[in-house]
Amino acid sequence: MTAKHYGLIVVGLGAMGSAALYQACKRGVKALGIDRFTPPHTMGSSHGDTRITRNAIGEGEVYMPFVERSNEIWRDLEAATGSALFHQSGGLIIGGEKAVAFHYQGDFVDASARIADKFGIAYEILSADELRERFPLLTPRDSDRAYYEPGAGVLRPERCIQTQLDLARGDGAIIHTGEKVTGYEIGASAVTVNTEKGSYSADKLILSAGAWIADFLPATHRAGIRVNRQLIHWFEAEDRDRFHPERFPFVIWIGDTLEDFWSVFPAPSDGMAGVKLVTEQYHTSTAPDEVSRVVTEEEAADMYHRLTRPRLKGLRENQLLAEVCLYTLTADEDFVIDFHPASERVVVASPCSGHGFKHSAAIGETLVQLALDGGSAFDISAFKLARLFNPL
Numbered sequence: 053m054t055a056k057h058y059g060l061i062v063v064g065l066g067a068m069g070s071a072a073l074y075q076a077c078k079r080g081v082k083a084l085g086i087d088r089f090t091p092p093h094t095m096g097s098s099h100g101d102t103r104i105t106r107n108a109i110g111e112g113e114v115y116m117p118f119v120e121r122s123n124e125i126w127r128d129l130e131a132a133t134g135s136a137l138f139h140q141s142g143g144l145i146i147g148g149e150k151a152v153a154f155h156y157q158g159d160f161v162d163a164s165a166r167i168a169d170k171f172g173i174a175y176e177i178l179s180a181d182e183l184r185e186r187f188p189l190l191t192p193r194d195s196d197r198a199y200y201e202p203g204a205g206v207l208r209p210e211r212c213i214q215t216q217l218d219l220a221r222g223d224g225a226i227i228h229t230g231e232k233v234t235g236y237e238i239g240a241s242a243v244t245v246n247t248e249k250g251s252y253s254a255d256k257l258i259l260s261a262g263a264w265i266a267d268f269l270p271a272t273h274r275a276g277i278r279v280n281r282q283l284i285h286w287f288e289a290e291d292r293d294r295f296h297p298e299r300f301p302f303v304i305w306i307g308d309t310l311e312d313f314w315s316v317f318p319a320p321s322d323g324m325a326g327v328k329l330v331t332e333q334y335h336t337s338t339a340p341d342e343v344s345r346v347v348t349e350e351e352a353a354d355m356y357h358r359l360t361r362p363r364l365k366g367l368r369e370n371q372l373l374a375e376v377c378l379y380t381l382t383a384d385e386d387f388v389i390d391f392h393p394a395s396e397r398v399v400v401a402s403p404c405s406g407h408g409f410k411h412s413a414a415i416g417e418t419l420v421q422l423a424l425d426g427g428s429a430f431d432i433s434a435f436k437l438a439r440l441f442n443p444l
Contacts, residue, residue: 058084058226060423061245061254063233063268064261065091065217066098067209067409068401071125071416072258074216077223079420084252085225086245088232088264091217092210096262096340097378098409100284101324102206102317104302105410106143108173108199110163111385116171117430121414126207129215129413137212141297141318143204146183147306148195160306164199176200189294189365190303206302206317209409216416233261236268238395256423259392260401263340263378269400269437270393276440277403278337282377283347285355286326288370295319295327295366305363310334314359326372331359332379332406340378347374379406382440387411389418389428390437399423400437 062073065087073085089095105123109115126137147161161177168175178200180192192198221227228247236257237244243257259268266274289295297318305314310332317328352371360367380403382388387408392398399422401415402408408415414430421428 056084056252057242058082058252058254060084060256060258060420061086061243061252062258062260063236063245064259064264064402065213065227065229066096066260066262067213067412068404068415068419069258069260070213070216070220071413072260072401072419073220073225073227073416075417075420076424077220077225079424081424083220083225084254085217085220085227086231086233086247086252087229090229092213094375097380097404098209098213098262100209100328100375100377102302102320102328103209103409104143104204104304104315104317105138105207106164106201106204108164108168108171108175108201110145110160110167111407113167113170114431114434115411116167118411118414118418121417121430122411125413125417126212129212129219132219133215135211135215136208137215138205138207139297139318139320140203140205142200142202142301143304144183144187144301145199145304145306146192146196147198148193148308150308151306152308152310161197161199164201168199168201174202187301189300191363191365200301204302205297206320207409208320208323212413236398238392238397243395243397255397257398258401258419258423259398260419262402263380265380265388265400265402269440273393273437273440276382278381279340279343280334280336280379280381281338281343282332282379282406283330283351283355284375284377285329285347285352285371286324286373287329287356287360288368288372289319289327290366290368292319292327296321312359314363316360316364324373327367329355329360331355334381343376343378345376347376379403381405384439387415387435388437388440389415389422389432389435391422393437396426
């Protein structure tokens with residue numbers, strides 16, 4: 053039997069789901085949030101201590117309203133709670149003449165600059181010599197150049213999620229963690245969500261299950277989604293203060309091949325030990341319940357010797373910690389933000405194709421607008437679910 057009825061149920065409480073639950077409760081909705089784990093956690097896509105946010109989104113103008121609104125929401129959340137969610141470190145996007153960017157098939161340095169010009173965002177284009185002078189820890193090739201955005205920085209993902217869940221709970225949200233959703237049924241007047249522990253009904257449902265989203269979609273759309281295992285490493289610094297956000301920006305280094313992609317993050321004084329490094333791989337897909345959570349010695353060595361030593365000074369070959377992150381991707385690398393094909397009682401969010409956290413606060417707001425108002429303030433025509441039926 054269905055025990056309780058809600059105005060809205062949110063399934064999945066990571067970046068998008070926690071934001072949606074917060075926005076719904078802010079509007080006075082009686083809401084239930086359900087997650088199979090206990091967020092914030094390390095099982096999905098919304099962890100890692102720091103996440104990059106930029107003001108000029110080279111992936112496309114369609115994302116600009118989302119990052120602008122998200123930045124407003126992060127500031128509001130900081131003011132309301134006193135929690136530091138954003139560090140303005142500045143950010144670099146480095147690429148050579150043959151750089152290949154997964155999220156943008158072109159020159160990502162130039163693309164970012166074009167967006168910055170159009171939207172009045174401060175930036176500089178730096179040569180390899182200027183990079184070495186300004187950021188002496190970096191060792192670019194002579195052919196490398198960079199887009200530098202001083203207003204960019206890093207978000208603290210676990211804090212962002214926890215803050216929004218705490219505020220939602222304070223506004224009356226009921227939150228069930230450690231509870232796996234087994235299915236849902238769309239009726240004429242309500243949606244019923246079934247879990248391993250019970251059943252719940254609601255007027256509307258938001259599905260934001262991240263790497264597990266395919267389990268909740270019609271079978272016809274699942275082929276348009278894949279999940280890739282990604283690695284996060286923290287290596288010991290010779291002097292960690294040199295990587296503080298006030299001294300060191302995030303770096304997105306676009307390689308000559310997709311396998312050469314590499315990023316290094318500033319290290320907040322209250323963050324995780326060491327300095328965070330990531331790469332990305334898109335050739336091997338996995339299932340979220342079957343992914344290996346062990347980062348091997350070979351993978352750590354590849355990160356340090358092949359990707360890091362040629363580009364960065366100041367780190368020792370001593371991995372302090374490693375985690376696995378899941379990227380849930382569409383064929384065109386764009387998001388999914390749309391109604392379910394069977395009913396507008398259900399709204400679907402994700403996958404965000406590895407570049408979604410910076411937009412998540414505004415996506416949560418958009419999901420609630422769709423669920424409660426039947427439409428959104430921002431144009432989401434590029435993010436329709438129907439395109440997954442015939443993936444590119």
